Amino acid sequence: MVRGLLCVALLLVTAAAHAETWPGKEWARGEPLAGPAVEALEAYAFPARDDATRQGVRTDALLVIRDGQIVYERYAAPTSASTPHLTWSISKSLMATVLGVAYGQNRFKLSDPAARFYPPMKQHPKVTLADLLHWASGLDWQEDYEYAPLKSSVVAMLYTRGHGDMAEFAAETDAAVAPGKAFRYSSGDSNILSAALRGMLGHKAYMSYPWDALFEPLGIRSATWETDADETFVASSYAYLTARDLARVGLLMAREGRWGDEQLLPKDWVAFNRKPFDGYKAGQDEAVPGGQWWLNQGTPRPWPDAPADTFAALGHWGQALFVLPDAHLVIVRYGDDRDGTYGHNELLKRVLAAVQP
């Protein structure tokens, strides 16, 4: 009798394990996508490249994960499966995920003022961690890159006046509006979050925390995260991962913060990431901000051909990690788009057509 019950239990566990595939050291491979829809996807994502003019869609990597298995993968040289590609602003969503682990360890509350963990923010005592996560610090930040390099806060932070201590450079920005009320995309807000994490942990633990808390539990081995001279992780811009490793973070998010048997991120943290910020006004940015992630919400939806539950981490020059929980899909797209030819919606539309049975 007991043996019979054990057998049933074992069967159930085995069945559950079969229903859900997780990557071990390597990703499992599913039935590869094929057919005319895949050709249409490749015609869009991988046209002939001209490295002299750098015009058009320039995909470096495209990886599609369905039900935890690789079903499509292609790279454009010199990027390969082993290239830790620059993610640019995807780093912001990665820092939010690292912060999610700290949140699960009760190291902070969303309503805590940033100044509690990062003293230079005493200049802005009312700015909370939730405000920073919503890019709603209210600081007078100029995010433009190439078109207004003289006034750009980002360029000054990364390359000139701010590069030694980026979080402090951001914290010294004047306030423009009250915190928590209005969306204003800011790489400065993301780097203040990074400095606040150090305040929660202490310098030594902070320096290995992204690896201890997130990368190693997920089996990510390729990650580099550059720091400024103050040894603060450049959460706004400078995390590097292979496409396969970035997809692990996507799978974690697709499965509500759970990795195997472990709830690595609290479910309410992922829910916060995926809740639209109510101070956002339609059309302010290319998608709707949640907590350092981008959502396919509102009317019209930013990516009308993708399901409404799609959310993403996005970066400069076409970097993207898309998570489509109901469709059981994770998509990594690395690029080097130097003009406006590439569009997320068109890529998503063609991937979705290619995964249809």
Added chain:
Amino acid sequence: MIRRHPILSLFAVLLLVLLGWVWHERVNLQAFPDIIAAYTAKEYCSCRYVANNPAQYCRGYVKQYVPTSAFRDNPERSEVTASGLGRTHSARWLGERQGCRLLP
């Protein structure tokens, strides 16, 4: 004065506006010429030593409209130096986890 030299007066006003703008933007203007050298050194370093791309690819990758006047990649030290608009900056690879950083 204005009636006798209308064009001269206009230039005087424009010059004053320009000087006012230069004063207002003095911090940004002083830092501006540093951008191209710092950008080139830092992003080339990461392209080459973090992403492990070939040197020739990385030279193309960091190319901008503003030209650079000098460039040196020292593989023994993993240190990259670039000059442009009269300024010179270097970036160095620090390790597997920390990648490259612009030197002060």
